[in-house]
Every structure is written in C-alpha cells, then in structure tokens.
Amino acid sequence: MSFTPSLNLHEVYVVVPAYREADVIAxxxxxxxxxxxxxxxxxxxxxxxxxERACQAGAVVLRHPFNLGQGAALQTGIAYxxxxxxxxxxxxxxDGQHAVADLKKMLGVLMGNQLDVVLGSRFLGEPEGLPxxxxxxxxxxxxxxxxxxxxxxxxxxxxxRAMTAEAARKLEITQDRMAHASEIIxxxxxxxxxxxxxxxxxxxxxxxxxxxxxxxxxxxxxxxxLVGWLSR
Amino acid sequence: xxxKLLLISLLALLALFVALQRVTSRGVRFTVLTMLAIGAYFVxxxxxxxxxxxxxxxxxxxxxxxxxxxxxxxxxxxLLYLKIVELNRMLTQLARRLALSQPIHPPDRSKP
Numbered sequence: 165m166s167f168t169p170s171l172n173l174h175e176v177y178v179v180v181p182a183y184r185e186a187d188v189i190a191x192x193x194x195x196x197x198x199x200x201x202x203x204x205x206x207x208x209x210x211x212x213x214x215x216e217r218a219c220q221a222g223a224v225v226l227r228h229p230f231n232l233g234q235g236a237a238l239q240t241g242i243a244y245x246x247x248x249x250x251x252x253x254x255x256x257x258x259d260g261q262h263a264v265a266d267l268k269k270m271l272g273v274l275m276g277n278q279l280d281v282v283l284g285s286r287f288l289g290e291p292e293g294l295p296x297x298x299x300x301x302x303x304x305x306x307x308x309x310x311x312x313x314x315x316x317x318x319x320x321x322x323x324x325r326a327m328t329a330e331a332a333r334k335l336e337i338t339q340d341r342m343a344h345a346s347e348i349i350x351x352x353x354x355x356x357x358x359x360x361x362x363x364x365x366x367x368x369x370x371x372x373x374x375x376x377x378x379x380x381x382x383x384x385x386x387x388x389x390l391v392g393w394l395s396r
Numbered sequence: 397x398x399x400k401l402l403l404i405s406l407l408a409l410l411a412l413f414v415a416l417q418r419v420t421s422r423g424v425r426f427t428v429l430t431m432l433a434i435g436a437y438f439v440x441x442x443x444x445x446x447x448x449x450x451x452x453x454x455x456x457x458x459x460x461x462x463x464x465x466x467x468x469x470x471x472x473x474x475l476l477y478l479k480i481v482e483l484n485r486m487l488t489q490l491a492r493r494l495a496l497s498q499p500i501h502p503p504d505r506s507k508p
Contacts, residue, residue: 206495215500225500228491240492244499340488391481 171271175251176326177202178267179241180223181234182258186212188371192260193221199264204244206237214258235344239337246333253332257323259371266364270326273362280331280357283317284324288363295368308386309346313353317361321345324364331357343388400439407436 178200182189189205196203205218209231219225226240238255245253252271256262266284274282286294287302302321309320325348327335334355339347352359411432414425438445438457445457454460 219500219502222502224502226495227498227500228495230491232488232491236488236492240495243492244496247496338485340484 171268171275172251173200173268173271174202176200176254176271177204177241177245177248177250177252178254178256179238179245180205180218180256180258181208181237181241182206182210182214182218183208183231183234183237184210184212184214185258186210186214186217188260189214189258190217190221192256192258193218193223195260195264196256197222199268202245202248202250204241205258206241206244208232208234208237233339233341233344235337235342235347236340238344242332242335242337246329250329250332252326252328254326255323259369261366261368262324263365263367266324266362267326270324270362270364273360274326274328277360278358279328279360281325281327281352281359283319283359283361284322284364285317285319285361286322286364286366287318288361294366305346305385309349312346312389313350315349315353315359317349319361320349322364322366331355339388341385341388343385346385346389403439404436407432407439 178196180189180192180196180203182205185192193203193205203223205215205223205225207215207218207225207227209228215225215227224244226244228237228240241255242253252274254267254271256267262284270282270284273279302319305320306317309315309317322345334357335348335351337344337347351357411429414420414428414432417425438461442457445460447457449455449457449460452460454463
C-alpha cells in the first residue's frame with residue numbers, strides 16, 4: 165500500500181448526497197472545501213435550507229425536484245462529476261460522520277495501487293460510539309453481502325468510497341433508496357473491479373445516529389433488493 | 397330476476413365504456429369485451445356456468461368464477477406493480493435530467 169506523494173485533488177469530485185441536512189451540511193462542505201476544489205452536493209428534495217447552505221459553503225448543488233432516495237442522489241452526483249470530466253469520484257456522507265483525512269488516505273491508496281474502487285471500512289478502523297444493536301445489524305449486512313456477491317468485505321454499508329472515473333462510468337445505481345450500498349458491491353463483484361478496503365473512522369455523533377439508517381431499515385433494504393431482482 | 401337485469405346492464409355499460417376507449421390496444425379491448433360477454437351469458441344462464449364448473453371438477457359455477465376472479469386479480473396487481481416500478485424508474489431519470497440541467501454554483505468561485 166503506497167501513497168502517491170502528490171495527490172492532485174483537482175481531479176477529484178466529491179459527491180455528497182443530502183436530505184434534510186441543513187443543520188450540518190455547511191460544516192461538512194466547509195471541511196471538505198479546505199482540501200477539495202470540487203464538491204457536488206445533491207439535494208434530494210429537502211424541504212429545508214440544505215441546498216442554500218451547501219451552496220454558500222462552496223459546493224455545486226444539484227437539486228432533485230422531489231425526494232428520490234440516497235441511491236438516486238449518488239447516481240445523479242456521479243453523472244455530474246463525469247460530465248465535468250472528473251478523473252476520480254468520491255462519495256461522502258452529509259451528516260459529518262466521515263473524516264476528510266480518511267478520504268485523502270483512500271484516494272492515495274486508489275491512485276497509488278492501480279485499483280478501481282476503494283471502500284471505507286469502519287471495522288478495520290475505530291468506530292466511535294457505535295451502539296451494539298447497530299453493530300449486529302451491520303455485521304448481518306456483511307454476511308448478506310458475502311452470500312449474494314461473494315465479496316469478503318468487513319463493512320457493506322459505508323458511505324465513504326473513492327473510485328476512478330472509469331469505474332464510476334461502469335457502475336449504474338438503479339436502487340434509488342437504501343439498497344444501493346449492496347447494489348454497488350454486487351456490481352463491483354460482477355464487473356470484476358479491483359477494489360480494496362481501507363480503515364476509516366466513523367464519528368457516531370448523536371446527530372448522525374438520529375439521522376442514520378435504523379435497524380429495521382435492513383429488512384426494507386432486503387425487500388428493495390428482492391423487488392429490484394424481480395422486476396429486472 | 398332483478399339481479400340478473402342489474403348485473404347485465406352494469407356489464408353492458410362496462411362493455412360500452414371499454415369499446416369507446418381509444419387508448420387501449422385492440423387486443424386488450426377484444427379480451428375484455430369477450431370476458432364481459434361470457435360474464436353476461438353466465439349471469440343469464442347460471443346453470444351453464446354450473447355445467448362448465450362440474451366438467452372442470454369444481455362444485456358450482458359461482459365457485460369457479462370466484463377462483464378465476466382471484467387469479468385474474470392477482471395477475472392484474474402484479475402487472476400494475478411492475479408498471480409502477482417502471483414508471484418510478486422513468487421518473488428518477490427525468491428528475492436526474494432536470495437536476496443535471498440546472499446546477500447551482502457557489503457564489504464565490506475564485507477559490508482555488
């Protein structure tokens with residue numbers, strides 16, 4: 165695992181899907197903007213001031229006319245990044261649970277190792293303040309991912325990702341809502357993309373826990389995946 | 397006798413409505429009209445429905461119709477569901493095009 169000494173962050177577009185994140189989006193974008201010149205916030209039909217605050221903080225904002233879901237928002241942001249000629253695309257959660265330093269580390273790994281995708285893993289890293297129920301749910305997601313895609317990952321639902329433009333072009337997120345995380349992994353397996361997991365630190369603040377997926381969401385994700393498979 | 401008249405006039409109204417539809421394909425209209433005609437016939441002659449049911453091994457004509465109704469309803473629900481999924485997909489693409497066509501740029505673009 166080697167680092168490229170000169171990360172050219174101008175080639176990177178950071179996609180931040182956001183829904184009802186007016187309280188934290190400015191901080192998240194502000195922290196990112198200290199390193200990254202290209203930040204794309206996809207406002208997924210928020211009724212609050214998410215779009216305005218993201219824009220004020222220095223991000224290009226794309227607005228869905230109504231709420232479509234995080235998967236759809238990611239796909240929109242990725243499409244924009246590719247249109248703008250991005251060499252690398254990263255995804256970053258809006259709620260401030262990811263660390264910019266981790267993303268830079270992941271990009272270093274991506275650029276220096278001829279990989280297609282680098283995924284953040286909170287279980288290789290140090291989860292801060294992760295409740296046990298959520299830990300069990302996330303571990304179950306890992307087992308599910310292994311069973312359906314065959315990929316041995318330690319963390320199936322991490323919003324922190326970095327990929328090359330080429331890989332981003334091949335990925336096609338059709339799961340509009342939360343099942344997109346599993347879908348991305350399935351596509352990594354199917355397209356035989358070269359991937360690696362990198363340990364990242366997730367900060368579980370009270371805010372991100374309140375906003376994050378609930379455990380019962382896992383069942384919903386399963387249903388979404390099944391439906392997607394049925395209607396193919 | 398009253399129920400027969402009532403049901404048959406309802407079916408006839410439905411048939412008229414379907415026949416006047418310009419949007420649906422000819423095949424669909426033909427199928428629906430045929431089914432309505434068979435329905436009207438069985439309303440008029442329930443003993444024939446009984447005979448058909450018995451040949452198929454079902455007790456009464458009414459039971460046979462109920463079983464068919466369940467099967468048809470389930471198929472229609474499934475078809476409608478798939479249609480909704482498809483419409484959702486199109487809606488997502490439309491919303492995405494819209495979002496991509498109107499990016500909002502930050503006020504200060506002189507930053508490095």
